[in-house]
Amino acid sequence: MRPLVADIDLDALRHNYQLACRCAPQSHSVAVIKADAYGHGALACAQALQNQAPAFAVASIEEALTLRQGGITQPIVLLEGIFSADELPLVERHGFWIAVHSQWQVDVLLAATPLKPIPVWLKVDSGMHRLGFAPNETAAIWRQLSAAPSVARLHLMSHFATADARDSDYFHQQMATLQALASELKAPLCLANSPATLAWPIAHGDWNRPGVMLYGSDPLEVPNAITQQLRPVMTLRSEIIALRDLAAGEPVGYSGRWRAPKRSRIAVVACGYGDGYDRHAVDGTPVLVNGQRCAIAGKVSMDMLTVDVTDVSDAAIGSDVVLWGTARNGEVLPIDEVARYCDTISYTLLTGVLPRAPRRYHGRSA
Structure with a gap:
């Protein structure tokens, strides 16, 4: 047979996940396994981490269903939320957690009557300018969702544009915006991607979202002592x-x-x-x-x-x-x-x- 193969070292994957946990011992680390675990095989990687990771994160409900069908029982976060209202019954049935970043998603949730409230991560656009609500409109939406019987365990989430840089004024601007909102709303936070997990303890929240670092890639512009411990998967x-x-x-x-x-x-x-x-x-x-x-x-x-x-x-x-x-x-x-x-x-x-x-x-x- 043709000799090309992608060897996947699951012990290295577990090592890298534990490194993420040691970076932020006061945080929970959701293992990001979107895009088929960055090409490594989502189900195999989830199975390798299922005794360590309290939750997983994917981009879409299709990815989440593949994990459920493979026997993964942990909470699974849909990082882009639902793409249409008819996905909400599947979210409820399988116990998925959802990001909410647009008004139409808020409207769907407020109109819903699920048997069990749905955990929600409300996304604020702190400066990435992709998904999320503007900071000046987030508080009102947070209060709406907090009062909704269809919503449970509300968190505030965002994404950093420059956390990979050694020093970044823009990162600090984003962080200041998020700290002000969290203080106002008394909101639990989910902010840190791989570079913020590795290099910015100030960004460590109730949940972190390590992604590419789990697979042994160093996301920082300048490696540090922690990234040098990453092992290729x-x-x-x-x-x-x-x-x-x-x-x-x-x-x-x-x-x-x-x-x-x-x-x-x-x-x-x-x-x-x-x-x-x-x-x-x-x-x-x-x-x-x-x-x-x-x-x-x-x-x-x-x-x-x-x-x-x-x-x-x-x-x-x-x-x-x-x-x-x-x-x-x-x-x-x-x-x-x-x-x-x-x-x-x-x-x-x-x-x-x-x-x-x-x-x-x-x-x-x-």
């Missing part, structure tokens, strides 16, 4: 399927973008953009071959990519190739580093790995 691994010896000046791949600067050995690896590896990877993008650092040479193709292994004496057909993650000798190639060479972020690489690369789970509950 996904290792995208393949093998060398062919070797070519080239004279100096010979081109490799489409358009001959890379030319051998000297007599070189090129390895062909079974992985390409048809598997989700980013076609924008430039020459020099790092790869591990038998645990040794090498570099991509030439454009990524649909099913293959080419690597300069001139200095890897033991490179052979079948040699282990790590596109990101942990090699068998323990050497780590951070996905954040690969993302920079592709002019993107780790989120797009992780969520972009296609089903053609099978997930293979390891760890105590694999």
Whole structure:
């Protein structure tokens, strides 16, 4: 069979979740597993965390139902709330918690008569300017929902635009807005995403929402002592399927973008953009071959990519190739580093790995 596989280390996932908890010991940490757990497999990741995480968070009711059908019983937060009024009976039936960010959602809740009140996280737009109510209109809506028999366990939530920066005036502006609202309303808070969990204790609330950090990616512009403890969960691994010896000046791949600067050995690896590896990877993008650092040479193709292994004496057909993650000798190639060479972020690489690369789970509950 084709050797490409995405190895998923569930022990590393649990380690990263516990790190999030240690960052904010006074907070509850909801494990964010939207977008199929950032490409890692939502149900498998939820099952691995079900004895640790008090709640999970997803983007839509479809994602939440997949977890329920797989036996996950914890509360599940719908981070974008309902998309239509006819979803509310499903929310009630399955005990989902919902974000509320628009007036029409408020109206649906106020008109509803569920048998059991629905937990609600009211979203305030503190500066991200995507979803949520303006700060000056939030208090009135909060009081409406607080008085509604259809609503239970009301929290205030928001999202930071610049928490990944080492220092950010805008973060402090958002935080001041939220602190003022929370004080006025005596509202429990859910604010911290991964970077705020890792770097901004002031943002730690009743609930935090660690996401990409759970999968071993460092979301901060400048790593700190905590992010250096993160462990990669996904290792995208393949093998060398062919070797070519080239004279100096010979081109490799489409358009001959890379030319051998000297007599070189090129390895062909079974992985390409048809598997989700980013076609924008430039020459020099790092790869591990038998645990040794090498570099991509030439454009990524649909099913293959080419690597300069001139200095890897033991490179052979079948040699282990790590596109990101942990090699068998323990050497780590951070996905954040690969993302920079592709002019993107780790989120797009992780969520972009296609089903053609099978997930293979390891760890105590694999």
